[in-house]
Amino acid sequence: MTTATRSEFDQGIALSPAGPGRYAGELGEGWQIGGGVNGGLLLAVAGHALSLEHPEHPDPVSISGYYLSASVPGPVEVRTETVRRGRSLSTGTASLHQDGEERLRVLATYGDLDAQAGEVRTSAVPFEMPPPEECIGVEHAPKQLIEQAALLERFDLRLDPATVGWAVGAPSGNGCIQGWFRLADGREPDPLQLLLVADALPPVTFDLGLPGWAPTIELTVHLRARPAAGWLRVRHATRNLAGGYFEEDAEVWDSTGRLVAQSRQLARAPRG
Template sequence: MDERVSRWAAAVRSTSVAEGIHAVDLDGGWSVGGGINGGFQMAVVGQALASAVPGKPHPVTFAAHFLSAATGGPALVRTTVRREGGRFATLSADLVQDDVVRLTVTATYSDLALLPDTVATTAAPFAMAPLEECVSTSFAPPELKKVAPLMERFDMRFDPSSIGWAVGEPSGAGELRAWFRVEEGQAPDPVQLLLAVDALPPVTFDLGLPGWAPTVQLTAHVRAVPADGWLRLRQVTRNVAGGLFEEDCEVWDSADRLVAQSRQLAVLPR
């Protein structure tokens, strides 16, 4: 098995140790600024929930409140089935580390392949420069990679219009766009979309406000099983108020389908 594939599978793997309790080992390589990336935490919890209700392996809604910063090392995911119906199940989960709840989640799970496949939408894919014209995070300076080692865990390539902040020239539009994949040669799955909606840097970078932006709450909607190939991410903000800002993210797959949407509320960088 490819090393990157096995690394991702191992990173989100959980082991059932008791009814509703799963042991996980949070990979410190998914850190940014000393804390584990929120999207990766959601994917770890999402993978544990995927086994909680047989026949309903996919997140449909995923509402996460971030209570404290998680770090690399052992943790537990405690899951509860709140209601199981015909097509949907409602579940909750806590990510617990050192007897402290880091993340609490309420989610709806189903089998996306069994839901109606009709699509009626006014959404259209956003413009993106060709992959070969975009700027890879592999060009980031070593000092930045040291602070944000998660950049070594995936392949992200920014549209040229979204990278001005990296050279001190943010556009001020409050928008970031990038190509994204976790591993070459393997199609992204619905749980991986929970990572994708929180993989971009804070959109405030494009407002000239770099720095850590702690997430207060994030809600993701997973709309379809993504097709094989690169994902396209677009993240925007329209309102900064009370020291908080929202981030709206769209994830499109290689078949030009809107496969995930999210909104999060986060604290402005200090």
């Protein structure tokens, strides 16, 4: 694959070997949001390194990222450590460094999602929303949001009109934002992309009437199936904003109606 044909996402998470358990990458300007680099993209970069470490277990099954300091565009080094290599699962850590400072520490268990093609007895059902062509594209987002969020140009994100009142000064107060997601350049979803998607929507605090960015403390994603090609539907919700923190639960469904990822993060509430 040449760089010219690589998708923006594959360029964004590209890594070169730089010694045992070391990988060199470059955080692109195009993945910025609110002055830092999007936390989902960072998790996908670290997750990519761990995927290269265990080729027999290429897919994150559960991955937890603890965010330490704000990442900036530019070179990045990922250092990995294998904790345990098992028959069906392997566990490892990854740390992301810039200019001698650690940005993100990751702990994760990997496997092969194709080996998880077992019985499905889920009681969860995909949430309802209007089709993508009746949802609100990013081109309608407030200008100050777009200016602070270069990464929105990488996305074809269509938000459910029922959950975008905050964009016109009328947040619902429910603490829920949902929409359709795909990458703008048509790159189809895969497990690493789901790490990005888990942190791709605007913070649910927008819908509580709290503008401003919400730094992630911790984000854990469970990958529950390999996603099919096509649109993903994503819902973010919170139930407990308290003491300066809130949780944000995300669920990601693929085009076949399969629940492919579940995530939860703890974030600092905007001071706004």
